[in-house]
Amino acid sequence: DNMIIKPITETSPIRQLARMRKVNTLKAAxxxxxxxxxxxxxxxxxxxxxxxxxxxxxxxxxxxxTGKVEVTNEALLDSMFDIENEIMSDMNEYFAQAEGSAFVNGDGVKKPLGFMSTSAGLTRFNSGSAATFDFDALIKLAGQLKTGYNPIYGMNRQVAAFVRTLKDGNGQYVWQMGNMAAGVPNSINGYAYVELPDMSATIGANSENVIFADFSKMYEVVDAFQAIVTRNPYILQDEGKTVTYVQRFVGGGVLLKEAGVVLKCAV
Structure with a gap:
């Protein structure tokens, strides 16, 4: 077979939402x-x-x-796959997953400070329901941001599935799917939403499962320099191995706290 079957790597697409900036320094202002x-x-x-x-x-x-991969010279020379290309592909896939996780939950220690970290300073809005939230809470959450922002909801796919189960007093689902035939995408309370795999999927007391934010104003991702790729066939030559190093430089942090608010389940 000439194909490697790979499972899906879930990645929070913060780069598609946040403000992006390229710099040539290790501290961007x-x-x-x-x-x-x-x-x-x-x-x-x-x-x-x-x-x-x-x-x-x-x-x-x-x-x-930084990523480091050791591979035998035999694998590099005698394989039906382009091993070097596979190494770089897997590196990029993991880097995307790791940085997405840091943009959401990072503690700022040798990694970006995520917007869900309490240190980032976003406002928490109480759900008003013990250990859970209802559709009313999502509506009220949207009222916490100033008029003029362009916000969307963000949540884990499992939390999105929970929201789809919410019903009104007549037993009708309150989240009405968009009419795709008419070109209207699904939305929550009239706002778009994005699935963020790194958001919490556990709904319970004090859990924080949903964010409502204008990500382009709230969060900034900073790329610095070029990625450094080093291939060393000598350091492990006694073992017949080649070592590949890949180093990337990236930062992230909240720029405007008022542009985002987090839903917190009541105790």
Whole structure:
């Protein structure tokens, strides 16, 4: 057979949602406006009061992620597959999974700080239902963001399946599927949603299963430099092996806390 059958690697698609930036430094800085200036209503001849906007700086550290693969020279030379290509493909697949997990839940220690980390500072909205949430909570969650953002819901696929089971007092499903024939995609409460495999799938007291956010304003992903790929056929030559190293530099962090809110199940 000339095909390798591979299971699906679930990856949180934060790169498709967040603000992306390329830098050539290990600490990226973004200017933020923290306080808006004030203007005043004035009458004729009255003194004018000065006011200036105030600006700050948000720094996102760039982190290093390294993969190392050892492969025998026989496998490189005598295989029906392009082993070097398979190594790079698997490396990229794992890197995507690992960074997606960090963008969601990372603690900021040698990795990006995820938006679900309490250290990221997003507001938590209480579901109002002990150890669970209902469709009303999802509707109220949407009301927590300022008008002007372009938010969507984010959740694990298992939580999305739970939301589909919610019914109203008449036993009707409250999540009505979109009319695909008419080109209308599925939505929740009129908003789009995205499946984030790295969000919690466990619904219970104090669990945090759903985020409602304008990801492009809330979160930034920073890529630095070029990936470094090193192939060393000498370090393990006594064992007849070649070692491949791949090193990438990436950072991530919340830029604008008010652009996202997390649903927290009540105790």
């Amino acid at each position: 973004t200017v933020t406006r923290d306080i808006l200036l004030t203007a005043y209503w004035t009458g004729e001849g009255e003194n004018r009061t000065s006011s200036n906007s105030q600006y700050g700086k948000k720094e996102i550290s760039v982190n290093s992620m």
